[in-house]
Amino acid sequence: MRRADRLMQLVQILRDGTLHRAQDLAQAVDVSLRTIYRDMETLAASGVPISGERGIGYRVTAAITLPPLNLTLTEVEALHLGLSAVGAADDAELAQAARQLLAKLDAVMPEKPGDSAAVHGFAIYPFAEATRGFQHLPRMRQAIRTRQKLELTAQGEARIVRPLELDYWGRLWTCVVWCEKRRDFDVIRVDRITALRVLPSLFVGEQGKTLADYRQQRG
Known part of the structure; x- marks a missing residue:
């Protein structure tokens, strides 16, 4: 799966507003935990309002913003x-x-x-x-x-x-x-x-x- 497609899939998963463990996200898109951590950093830097941290989980906290x-x-x-x-x-x-x-x-x-x-x-x-x-x-x-x-x-x-x-x-x-x-x-x-x-x-x-x-x- 291309990285851009994976990031979009992660956004679709997170958009329900609930907390998702990094391990569950990794299994959903078939990548390592380290890759999920990097992907979360990339999405946050791109303007996606992601809240969370390693060991706890991630969620989208508000509507997606654009630069x-x-x-x-x-x-x-x-x-x-x-x-x-x-x-x-x-x-x-x-x-x-x-x-x-x-x-x-x-x-x-x-x-x-x-x-x-x-x-x-x-x-x-x-x-x-x-x-x-x-x-x-x-x-x-x-x-x-x-x-x-x-x-x-x-x-x-x-x-x-x-x-x-x-x-x-x-x-x-x-x-x-x-x-x-x-x-x-x-x-x-x-x-x-x-x-x-x-x-x-x-x-x-x-x-x-x-x-x-x-x-x-x-x-």
Whole structure:
């Protein structure tokens, strides 16, 4: 058995929360006591909350923790899409776990300094609404890269915009745009977009309509 497989098997045994003697663990995975001691040290160093010592036994004392991760916006997008799919599943236990995981993600995601008022008070939105919003993200991201205009409808209003930047605030996705209809910058909540179409027409970085202009305007 590969070491990685053995460690996973040990976690599965320990996750019941009861005390397991090292000798019993060794017999369960067919290794020596010395190997079990090393494996317990490895699991503890990896973030698994193991309590115990040689001669007494071992148990997992709390939920498994992970080391800090640095995620890109695209990785966060992929994580949200996956959680949305699971959250909408028929398996009630998995759906609840997905909601809990999203709540944990929401709790640790940073907000941009000075802009917290823009999203203050927004709760995690239902998975059905989240899924509708997330489906637009790939096309919006591609339109930003290729500088293509978007025709979208949000809150019952249809307009043509120049997408400039996608942001994730720890609670929701937004897109900074230059609105052709309003002749001004706007920040659109992606979850409120009900229809979106990428237009063939391209846009250039005209003065007063670029992301740099938006940032300078916001100060």
